[in-house]
Amino acid sequence: MDTYDLITRNAEEVVTEEEVEALADDPDEKRAYVGYEPSGVLHLGHLLTANKLIDLQDAGFDIVVLLADVHAYLNGKGTFEEIRETAEQMREQFLAYGLDENQTEFVYGSSYQMDEEYVLDVHQIELETSLNRAQRAMAEIQGGETAKVSHVVYPLMQALDIEYLDVDLAVGGLDQRKVHMLAREELPSLDYDVRPALHTPIIADLTTGEGKMSSSEGVTISMEDTAEELEEKVNSAFCPPTRDPEPAEDGTERENPVLELFQYHVFPRFATVVVERPDQYGGDITYDDYEDLAEDLESGELHPADAKGTLASYLDELIAPGRDRLEELRA
Numbered sequence: 576m577d578t579y580d581l582i583t584r585n586a587e588e589v590v591t592e593e594e595v596e597a598l599a600d601d602p603d604e605k606r607a608y609v610g611y612e613p614s615g616v617l618h619l620g621h622l623l624t625a626n627k628l629i630d631l632q633d634a635g636f637d638i639v640v641l642l643a644d645v646h647a648y649l650n651g652k653g654t655f656e657e658i659r660e661t662a663e664q665m666r667e668q669f670l671a672y673g674l675d676e677n678q679t680e681f682v683y684g685s686s687y688q689m690d691e692e693y694v695l696d697v698h699q700i701e702l703e704t705s706l707n708r709a710q711r712a713m714a715e716i717q718g719g720e721t722a723k724v725s726h727v728v729y730p731l732m733q734a735l736d737i738e739y740l741d742v743d744l745a746v747g748g749l750d751q752r753k754v755h756m757l758a759r760e761e762l763p764s765l766d767y768d769v770r771p772a773l774h775t776p777i778i779a780d781l782t783t784g785e786g787k788m789s790s791s792e793g794v795t796i797s798m799e800d801t802a803e804e805l806e807e808k809v810n811s812a813f814c815p816p817t818r819d820p821e822p823a824e825d826g827t828e829r830e831n832p833v834l835e836l837f838q839y840h841v842f843p844r845f846a847t848v849v850v851e852r853p854d855q856y857g858g859d860i861t862y863d864d865y866e867d868l869a870e871d872l873e874s875g876e877l878h879p880a881d882a883k884g885t886l887a888s889y890l891d892e893l894i895a896p897g898r899d900r901l902e903e904l905r906a
């Protein structure tokens with residue numbers, strides 16, 4: 576795979592392709608970053624961007640992970656002390672998951688976001704940005720009516736962080752796109768450069784295939800899940816034999832979350848995927864490509880139940896190191 580393809584594989588959106596092509600031409604000494612609000616236990620949403628970070632490391636990038644403690648505070652996630660404690664746990668889980676310790680820098684937001692220069696820049700970007708614009712940027716992260724003043728400061732700081740962390744590429748889930756667009760619009764007004772962004776897709780809810788998998792609603796898969804819990808969750812997943820399910824009765828779009836998890840979580844991390852089947856059901860099948868597996872599910876060659884069983888065991892293998900680390904930390 577060439578460098579550009581590795582950098583952009585499985586990305587839902589590349590802003591802009593030309594800017595990322597320029598980085599792909601010379602990825603050494605380049606820095607990419609993702610920010611996370613500290614949380615005690617990682618879930619598949621965190622791991623989707625982590626997979627992209629691993630691709631970027633393979634492409635030669637240095638990685639900056641912002642442990643966004645001040646942002647979590649602005650978003651009402653607890654006392655500052657509580658947030659700091661969970662951040663350290665989060666770092667350990669990312670390393671266990673496979674981020675290379677030598678190529679990854681973990682930065683606490685609070686290590687520079689209280690500096691005078693930064694705070695004055697926050698106020699300047701507040702002066703440049705309309706309330707309406709900042710609110711729209713935050714809409715995907717913290718929904719509407721109960722929005723506090725902190726919720727409009729949040730995206731402005733996130734935009735500014737791109738400059739302060741001196742990164743060449745911003746990475747995030749598609750839910751971060753409006754913040755990254757705000758950054759592209761507003762950073763030049765502070766005489767800072769515009770940086771490209773990569774956005775990873777949002778995985779659908781596991782049991783319905785609708786909307787997004789969320790840690791606050793529905794079933795999520797986290798680093799805490801045991802092999803048995805994974806099996807149970809995946810077994811109850813929505814998995815019609817198609818990549819393109821019919822909309823729900825009320826018209827809501829649906830995806831096949833089992834295929835999405837194979838595409839975005841399993842194939843990027845395993846060179847081959849083996850579906851184990853007794854000989855009487857056709858014997859084992861080996862896939863080295865997501866497309867082949869999806870085609871077999873559609874043709875009926877691969878039964879949804881076998882797809883689910885295989886998915887559960889690969890997810891178990893993926894999260895096992897982080898799960899073990901969590902247990903050690905808690906012991």
Ligand code: NAL
Pocket residue numbers: 609610611612641643646716732733734736737751
């Ligand atoms: C991501 C988050 C918070 C602060 C950031 C600062 C710089 C870059 C990325 C950042 C978390 C993200 C979320 N907004 O919703 O998870």
